[in-house]
Amino acid sequence: MSTMETLYQWFAESAEKHAAEPALEVGARTLTYAGLRELAGHIAAEAVTAVGSVPARIGILAERSVLTYAGYLAAHRLGSTAVPLNPAFPEERNRMIAEAAGLDLVLTEETAGLGVPELVMAEPGDGAARTPPEPRTGDLAYILFTSGSTGKPKGVPIRHRNVCSYLGHVVPRYGMAPGSRVSQTFDLTFDLSVFDMFTAWSGGATLVVPSREDLLAPVRFVAEKRLTHWFAVPSMVSYAQRLRSLRPDSMPSLRWSLFCGEPLTTHQAEAWQRAAPGGVVENLYGPTELTISCAEFRLPADPADWPVTPNGTVPIGRPHPSVSHVVLDDQGRPAVEGELCARGPQRFPGYLDPAANEGRFYHFGPGEETARLHGADDELDDTAWYRTGDRVSWQDGALVHLGRSDQQVKVQGYRVELGEIEAVLRDQGAVRDAIVLALPGSGGTTELEAVCTGSGLDPDRLLTAAAARLPGYMVPRRLTVLDALPLNVNGKIDRSALTAHAIGQRG
Incomplete structure (x- = not known):
């Protein structure tokens, strides 16, 4: 059982043991554990100066950069609650999150204008990093915001004891150590990113951060960066298959391939294992509310021994012992x-x-x-x-x-409440009613389509208005205007009929 009480302590212990080992690799730049600890400490000291005290809750406008990861650690170095924000999300959504979270400060690399005090992060100009105060121990490690059925993002706070219990199980399971090279495919607003960062940093491994362009060629990224641990959503497998890059033994360095966020099909697992035959494939499961993942299923080495399930998916296995x-x-x-x-x-x-x-x-x-x-x-x-x-x-x-058992779906691994999108569409003045459908896309993906009723509606304008309030993955790919919504024999909206109509329109 781990004796760690805070998320930062997992990193700090590795920084003490493995100071000269590489902790973070972003593009051509690599920081050692000592270097990352120093940069995080400097940003933490600057954060205190910016507001005159230790901020209770710190937002991190999360780019894929050295400063972002150092800023995330800086929040935890102070004992503050970290609240990741996505710069790709509409400004209105980030403002809503900043207000709901009660942020005292936002760490950013350029002015964000979210109505909260900001610190534009920078590295020590004179080579002398500032020293922050001693960390205090707060109850909450981080707050993530998921889709909410009421039309507003829903805040999910995670305590240090939640995530420390989690790390106590997964860190020894995956054999992280100096020399391990761990992917970081998830944005920081996605809770699976916490696995990437802190399983790597808890074992002295290197967190290797792909650029947006790297994610368009995942197999090449794994091979060129000699990754030993890969963690992604299953739809990444389907994407690699469409690129025809999942050739046998094309990822020989991989020892562990982990998938979570969506159902993993047996076909996807087989294709990935052929490309990484020297490693283990494991399916993880867990909602944000149960801290990253709470169940796992390790596939046997021989596909002939794999379980056959009614829906063709890999089991989610058994929950963690705790x-x-x-x-x-x-x-x-x-x-x-x-x-x-x-x-x-x-x-x-x-x-x-x-x-x-x-x-x-x-x-x-x-x-x-x-x-x-x-x-x-x-x-x-x-x-x-x-x-x-x-x-x-x-x-x-x-x-x-x-x-x-409800209308929640997964899109690109993100949790989406169809009701939130419907609420945003109904907010447009002339819309009488709105229904959003989750339809099967290519390669096992999920695509969203909307149906609205009302007078004088322009589908393009409605989608543009939705894009101003919703992340890109929540904006329907198409919107159809009908005179009225079909009803079933009970007088309720007939989603099956709407789904059949939408699929027929594709043809």
């Missing part, structure tokens, strides 16, 4: 198939807006065999089971993911 789990049917009773619920040291403390907790947790009272839903006035304590919304079933001792 993660208590139960599968509940629609009546809240333990079952072999149903909704996966979990609790334990990796479970987050509840949403930033407590109102969002209602209906997201189950409680079992003394002697109760059926779970009851968490209500608005119920106390949220460690005994509450988080409802993942994911439907699973047990098969040969492993969990198989069967889909969602």
